[in-house]
Amino acid sequence: MNYPNGIKTKTNIKTSKMAPKKASKSHLGIDFEELINKSNQYYLENNIAIIYKKPTPIRITKVDYPSRNKAKITEAFYQIPSTTDYNGIYKSKYIDFEAKSCNGKSFPFTNLYSHQIKHLERITNHGGIAFLLIMFNDYKEVYLLDAKILVNLYNNSLNGGRKSIPYTFFKENAELINITFMPPINYLKAVDTIYYKEINNG
Amino acid sequence: MNYPNGIKTKTNIKTSKMAPKKASKSHLGIDFEELINKSNQYYLENNIAIIYKKPTPIRITKVDYPSRNKAKITEAFYQIPSTTDYNGIYKSKYIDFEAKSCNGKSFPFTNLYSHQIKHLERITNHGGIAFLLIMFNDYKEVYLLDAKILVNLYNNSLNGGRKSIPYTFFKENAELINITFMPPINYLKAVDTIYYKEINNG
Numbered sequence: 047m048n049y050p051n052g053i054k055t056k057t058n059i060k061t062s063k064m065a066p067k068k069a070s071k072s073h074l075g076i077d078f079e080e081l082i083n084k085s086n087q088y089y090l091e092n093n094i095a096i097i098y099k100k101p102t103p104i105r106i107t108k109v110d111y112p113s114r115n116k117a118k119i120t121e122a123f124y125q126i127p128s129t130t131d132y133n134g135i136y137k138s139k140y141i142d143f144e145a146k147s148c149n150g151k152s153f154p155f156t157n158l159y160s161h162q163i164k165h166l167e168r169i170t171n172h173g174g175i176a177f178l179l180i181m182f183n184d185y186k187e188v189y190l191l192d193a194k195i196l197v198n199l200y201n202n203s204l205n206g207g208r209k210s211i212p213y214t215f216f217k218e219n220a221e222l223i224n225i226t227f228m229p230p231i232n233y234l235k236a237v238d239t240i241y242y243k244e245i246n247n248g
Numbered sequence: 249m250n251y252p253n254g255i256k257t258k259t260n261i262k263t264s265k266m267a268p269k270k271a272s273k274s275h276l277g278i279d280f281e282e283l284i285n286k287s288n289q290y291y292l293e294n295n296i297a298i299i300y301k302k303p304t305p306i307r308i309t310k311v312d313y314p315s316r317n318k319a320k321i322t323e324a325f326y327q328i329p330s331t332t333d334y335n336g337i338y339k340s341k342y343i344d345f346e347a348k349s350c351n352g353k354s355f356p357f358t359n360l361y362s363h364q365i366k367h368l369e370r371i372t373n374h375g376g377i378a379f380l381l382i383m384f385n386d387y388k389e390v391y392l393l394d395a396k397i398l399v400n401l402y403n404n405s406l407n408g409g410r411k412s413i414p415y416t417f418f419k420e421n422a423e424l425i426n427i428t429f430m431p432p433i434n435y436l437k438a439v440d441t442i443y444y445k446e447i448n449n450g
Contacts, residue, residue, distance in 0.1 A: 096370050098331055101305035104321065119306065122321040129300055133335060138375030140342040168298050173340030 078147040078181045078188075078231075082132070085229035089136075095234060097134030097141060103127055129165045136234060137242070140174035142166065143233075147181040152210040155203050163200050166193035175241050179233055180220075182213055189220035190236040280349040280383045280390075280433075284334070287431035291338075297436060299336030299343060305329055331367045338436060339444070342376035344368065345435075349383040354412040357405050365402050368395035377443050381435055382422075384415055391422035392438040 082099070089095040108121035130144040144166070146157050158178075169176040176193035191211075203209050221236035284301070291297040310323035332346040346368070348359050360380075371378040378395035393413075405411050423438035 090370075093370075093373075096367070096374055096376075101303040101327075101329075103303035104306045104308075104324070106306075106324075117326055119324040119326070120322060122306070122308075122324055124319060124321070125303075127303075135342040135344075135371060135374045135376045138342070140337040140340070140376075142337075165298070168292075168295075169337060171295075172298055172337045174298075174337045174342075 081230040082145055085231045088229040095134060095136035097132055099132050130162055142169045142174055142176045143179055145179040147183055149183050152212045153180055154210040155200055163197060167197045170194055175237060188223040188231055189216040190223060190233055191216060191220040192240060195219060283432040284347055287433045290431040297336060297338035299334055301334050332364055344371045344376055344378045345381055347381040349385055351385050354414045355382055356412040357402055365399060369399045372396055377439060390425040390433055391418040392425060392435055393418060393422040394442060397421060
């Protein structure tokens with residue numbers, strides 16, 4: 047499935063969300079998004095953090111009004127998101143991340159838009175917490191990779207370096223997140239470990 | 249124009265955005281949204297802040313694939329947003345606000361959803377900066393009202409108090425934002441005045 051204008055989409059949670067419900071259910075990626083949304087719901091209900099998924103941007107070209115009470119969109123197209131999927135506030139800090147699932151033994155940079163990586167870099171420069179959440183479907187493992195590391199690897203890839211990040215790199219340089227009952231993806235525990243360790247140690 | 253399920257919409261920027269382009273251009277509210285978006289673009293390009301409008305949430309019920317390169321949404325409906333329209337980061341702080349334009353001499357609480365007010369309250373409790381940006385069309389004036397004041401007035405309204413906030417209240421208790429060339433709505437100057445005055449004075 048592809049974006050309008052022939053822009054190729056990628057095997058990721060956003061793509062699967064764009065497909066009609068029947069199709070998307072068969073895709074592993076959607077489960078990852080659901081698990082994150084459930085985790086965010088848990089964080090909200092327990093007053094731990096306020097983090098939401100941004101709606102998928104849609105360009106609306108035709109709207110019908112079958113009755114005065116209803117507006118029905120009859121023609122619209124998916125748009126490329128300007129930023130990342132998730133943002134919010136945790137321990138008074140601005141949090142921003144993109145979530146992707148991938149198959150195989152490495153995460154290709156083609157799964158992200160360059161402006162999304164730029165966005166994560168900007169957030170870091172402005173004092174926010176920014177990262178990539180990645181689920182390796184084949185390993186059933188989720189990792190949190192700090193945006194600074196991601197940006198470095200991406201810049202290297204533009205200068206002739208690897209065009210993907212191997213699973214083994216995540217094992218060594220990213221924070222493994224245990225999948226539990228509730229919250230299913232407790233990524234804020236990993237945020238504590240990575241971004242609040244100075245506070246914990248002090 | 250109304251939301252699906254018979255939920256009444258209000259004279260606000262969100263409603264006008266939902267109308268087809270021809271109709272929306274005639275509505276003053278859309279200008280306010282454009283002015284805010286231009287301001288955010290200015291803040292981004294000048295590395296002052298990273299603040300985006302969230303896309304309007306849409307529930308997609310039918311998608312066509314006229315060719316392998318295109319996905320065309322053929323049936324979809326507007327959804328009620330879970331949160332506010334804008335959020336981001338400024339001076340390392342999480343920023344969250346709703347923007348509304350209104351006619352007449354007072355701002356009715358029916359222009360906001362109760363869960364949006366709850367959301368702004370939560371953001372404040374978590375250490376974020378939360379407010380309402382309001383444009384009085386008849387006065388061509390824009391005010392920034394801190395969420396704590398908004399929440400108090402709203403709670404009073406539930407207990408028999410006024411169901412709207414008079415323009416005169418904004419004049420006395422909110423921060424007036426000058427409309428300039430660029431950024432058109434320099435609301436971060438008002439943020440500095442209200443939320444960073446301790447820092448400025450110290």
